[in-house]
Amino acid sequence: MSTMEPRRRIPAAERRESILAAASIVFGERGYAGATTDQIATAAGISQAYVVRAFGSKETLFVEVARRAVMRIEAAFRAAVAATDGGRTVQQRLGAAYIDLIADRGILLSLLHIFSLGHDAAIGPVGRSGFMRIYRLLRDEAGLSPEDASHFLAEGMLINTVLALQLHDTGDPDALELVTQACGGDLGKFRSLAAAADG
């Protein structure tokens, strides 16, 4: 840079968070193998070398993104279970909580990619354990039957897919119909996402 700004120095812990946020988006868009540490660095506004050094390796960073994403979902679901919302069922509260997560671009898409890499020796176990943690939470803490928990997960996977395919901002009316159906009519979160898509 010729016009060198003072270049703010930021505490390592805080910097790690911004790297994780950037990585979540980039991994969500391109997948683990498809994303580069340089793309993540650019998104985070730092150099490629710093991204690698901050987490040791690309793989470690990805695993940490996955861990955080699962934790975010767990927290959202626990809050939904605990909420004593008047007339709404647990399923409805859980569904709304999941839809709310769409707003945080990257979480659901990163998970989608993690879940697709079960074959990988290093990442596979992380995906499996994260997925099963969520299943057990639905069954044991939310009190859903195996059947209901399975159905709920299925709807979630469809939302992930529709989100990844970006069906929400095509002009296709059939796609809109499907997206509407998939998210239970609540298109608000998808719309806000279309505005933010410029990576």
Next chain:
Amino acid sequence: MSTMEPRRRIPAAERRESILAAASIVFGERGYAGATTDQIATAAGISQAYVVRAFGSKETLFVEVARRAVMRIEAAFRAAVAATDGGRTVQQRLGAAYIDLIADRGILLSLLHIFSLGHDAAIGPVGRSGFMRIYRLLRDEAGLSPEDASHFLAEGMLINTVLALQLHDTGDPDALELVTQACGGDLGKFRSLAAAADG
């Protein structure tokens, strides 16, 4: 090779098919970016250069794998719709047809990866059009309501995920419970897959 076998020459059309079959498996396991043309070549028993030259580029090969996978699903669903099976509903016949596709390792997993790359400029449109073709088939040819079609797709996406995560051959009883629920109790196709997993 020191022990040089006569090395069979195979017609190009036939060779293309075996490359596509190998590519379907490798792409299904590792994804588009994660798979290498050399891995595909080894799986097909030929040289890396020949894989590339046979399809022009890795991307072209991937798109062709995707096209074939969608066509296979469409054919299976059309057959299920046309079948005048005694007491079973259309949904049941479609579900069974989808479960049968698991046996052909690669199809569903390749599609999972394609559907996760909506962000990609070249592959995204292919995934979107393939996905919407399947949705329209369910709605217009199988006669499912938008709601039923959406539910059916959701169950399919869960099966894909469970398959990719390889939850079917972990010792975890919770995982087995979930897999059983996801595939409607028909675990046979999953078991045969566990035996074939040695890549």
Next chain:
DNA sequence: TTGACATGTTATCAGTCGATTACTACTGTT
């Protein structure tokens, strides 16, 4: 102020990957 540590970069390396080129060998036809 000064020095020690923490933050961050530039430069570079070694490995990998898709693609290209030039070449070999097989096969069927006339």
Next chain:
DNA sequence: AACAGTAGTAATCGACTGATAACATGTCAA
């Protein structure tokens, strides 16, 4: 038998990527 076309490979190249090392700069306690 010789030719022509097809099937296939070895060798190699340039681009890219994750990682490392060496270095620079900002910050804070004493």
